[in-house]
Amino acid sequence: MRFSVAQLNYHIGNFTANREKIRRAIQKAREEKSDLVIFSELSLPGYPPHDLLQRDDFIEDCRKALDEVADECRGITAIAGCPVVSDSSGSRKLLNSALVLSEGKILFSAAKTVFSGHDIFDEHRYFSPGRNFRIFPFRGFRMALTVGDDIRSEQFPGSESGDTENHASPAVYELSGQHPDFIVNISAFPFSYKKTGERISAFRNKAARYGVPLINCNQTGANTELIFDGASVTINGKGDICGMLPFFEEEVRTFSSEDLFRGIHHNDHILPGQHELVYKALVCGIRDYFRKSGFSRAILGLSGGLDSAVVLCLAAEALGNDRVQALLMPSRYSSEDSVTDALTLAERLNIPYNIISIEKPFRAFEEDLAPLFAGKQPDVTEENIQARIRAILLMAVANKSGAVLLNASNKSEAAVGYGTLYGDMAGGLSVIGDVYKTDVYSLARHINRNGEIIPENIIARPPSAELRADQLDTDSLPEYSILDPILYQYIEEQKAPAAITGRGITPGIVSDVIGMVRNSEYKRFQAPPVLRISSRSFGQGRIMPLAAKY
């Protein structure tokens, strides 16, 4: 038996494009004499469709696409992911299903049984859990079919918290009792720089524990915030990796069941380094956001600081240097070095740029506001005006040229609210809003790994917003080497303030930092979508009450 893993990049709701992509993969698999071609979770509509799943017309279009794909399966069998309405027991349920299609028919289906109830996942909002565990006999083999986290979960179906009453056991446990020859899992696991390795280890452990070979077909490509890393794997019954598809790229690869059962393995050198993965994830995130939104041109404010330098490099890699434009907008507080370094970078990357001083509109605002501000001292108001003038200039050039403004806020400053709403927090996409400042340095070193691209001065200069004379980030914030571990423990690990520890961390600093995080929820509420690379990014995955006190 031969099978093909089709690791593809879907466009949500674009049934025409998704179906064509699936059709070509079926064609390729057939040419490679495959018996079975496997697509990822919710492959027909693309994952995640969010509230489109609440629309009857959308579900109807999913059903039509499913029928059409089934019709493509001539002389071959496919496994595809699609939402399916079940009307059993008199009530309407929507199931997140894996369907076995052949010769125009749906031969078999299995529905996801376990939903993650935290972070970005909201499947309880749309789906009912499946509860039937059956084996599908295929070409003399007994195949088990699961969806998403069913393959890893030790939880019980229909409950995110291990409710054991009146319930079946975890999917893989139930299925393994029926002695399958192999398990196919279809998924849309998003990238998380700490979790990707864990995920592949969990697959290996699961295969070894039950002694059953395992095939995971994962979605690749980004859909707005979520970046799906691909890295589909085939694992033998001993838990060894037989084959692994690339990270963040499409591929249709054909295997033979003999390979899988023989257990040829390559456990080493399979995972790229963390910084390389984050870099690739962000490039993929930018590229797909533009492509799937119908935009091709990006604009960016280049300050001479580290964040915008890294974002410029990522954007140039993702879109091509001819599709990225930089705007330098010095103020009376900008250092000459910042401007020089920014120019050096733009020239090295061969990125077109313009320089517009913000002095003229800044003066116009100062004059207009002088009567209202008479007798009041300059404060953060004047800093915000400057940041917002830059946003106006950037958005004006973006509007006139049909470009999208890229946001360059990092996760550390987004977390503590060290940024101006409608100013440097503006943009269509936040590229490094899930990357802590200390990790932005690592990204810069990764970019410079084969020679200096980002000028060393930019990396070495102490971070500054340059919105008043001699300003430094450390005037308002702890050193990033202290700030970032506090933020990580508070946000990703959800530790209580008293439990947050580390070098240089005192209860007073923790209390100050957490105060800043709480007081800036309202700013993040209006932030652009953030490319997610961690287990907890700002946005949909972290819903905090605003008018609260905790």
Add this chain to the structure above:
Amino acid sequence: MRFSVAQLNYHIGNFTANREKIRRAIQKAREEKSDLVIFSELSLPGYPPHDLLQRDDFIEDCRKALDEVADECRGITAIAGCPVVSDSSGSRKLLNSALVLSEGKILFSAAKTVFSGHDIFDEHRYFSPGRNFRIFPFRGFRMALTVGDDIRSEQFPGSESGDTENHASPAVYELSGQHPDFIVNISAFPFSYKKTGERISAFRNKAARYGVPLINCNQTGANTELIFDGASVTINGKGDICGMLPFFEEEVRTFSSEDLFRGIHHNDHILPGQHELVYKALVCGIRDYFRKSGFSRAILGLSGGLDSAVVLCLAAEALGNDRVQALLMPSRYSSEDSVTDALTLAERLNIPYNIISIEKPFRAFEEDLAPLFAGKQPDVTEENIQARIRAILLMAVANKSGAVLLNASNKSEAAVGYGTLYGDMAGGLSVIGDVYKTDVYSLARHINRNGEIIPENIIARPPSAELRADQLDTDSLPEYSILDPILYQYIEEQKAPAAITGRGITPGIVSDVIGMVRNSEYKRFQAPPVLRISSRSFGQGRIMPLAAKY
């Protein structure tokens, strides 16, 4: 037996304030010789705590507050709402519980069994469903205790889609089989102008169907977007309303069981008119957002148009005219009438105002951008610059004076993206972002019901953004009398485009409008929190994919 319904307004996570409020209500109930005082759903932390429910320290603080409230219950029994960790069957579950407290002890608990899986509700994210239905014997009565939608639901616990396998029946059905003398339901139902009447009818039907008196204690007050309307009711076993607490206000009211069982009723004149309810809801929403965020002053751009006029009236009512400030920012395209009408309104309401022309900064931007825009025609870019200059001025005055900018976008323009991101879409709170333009007119007439406050000219003048010469909304949009019914059917009713009908509605107009809705998802992603008065508002209750095609 005497019982008190304590309809209170909680501050999320502010355990000190919530506990003190509860303590005073217990005190009052005791003075009124009550045996039982009833608080609403999740009353200890306030509803909705969102992802604070994922923090162990928060859950621990809930438990402490619960112990303290139990300790207050001397000579009286209380029913309070609190998240409770259950460790039964070896796995950790969080339950949305109603707890019976007396003499320092927890005597009984019942957990919510049914979660709404749509719109703003995300309880599946945090809670496991309860599955135990028991009667609590109290002072010789058999009391049934339920939480939230359990009282109305015909669904089966643990499933939002009516999964009947291995499950109990709906809560009220199960409990009614045990012949309770009355049912206590504690809730946090948010206001929705079409649903409040339905909710009370559903209570009446339920009580009549099972022949059991029913007490519903509902939360009141607003927590950011969500406005809880109170309107707690006691209903006799025939389905007649015995008593009803006010809308949007706190009250602790004591009843005797004799009243409840005798069935004195007042079914008439209980529901205020729709426009009055919407008006009160929005005033409550503004007031609580400010109070609970620690702000007292608001600022608003006053254009001479209808939307900002209505928002100014609402803000003056909510905060007092001395805490609201208006900024008039005419441009070269502003009509003289607009300015005059805006001034008339500000003067009638005795609101302090300033006038700043945007001409000077607009010219500065035009000059700075001239080299980049050489040879290009004016377009929406120049309109956006003007709207964004106004946002800079408003935010500058807000920053300098510690005020919050109120946003005045209506739901119709928010839906079709007829607004400038970081311009007129800016603000800390969107006051009428869930009110269609045609309903903004109704609100204006409600405001003027006892005499003209909003100048008739403002109501009569054709809507215009005044961002270019002789501009009218109808240059870009259908008449609001056609637009709004299309939007309502598409957004609230989730109808397929082909199913959208009505006077003056053609397939071409529907297609254009839906295209505008889809193409502006990215703008709404960055919009301020919207006070919710409908069954589907923009924000958390409507999660749409951005880089999608549907």
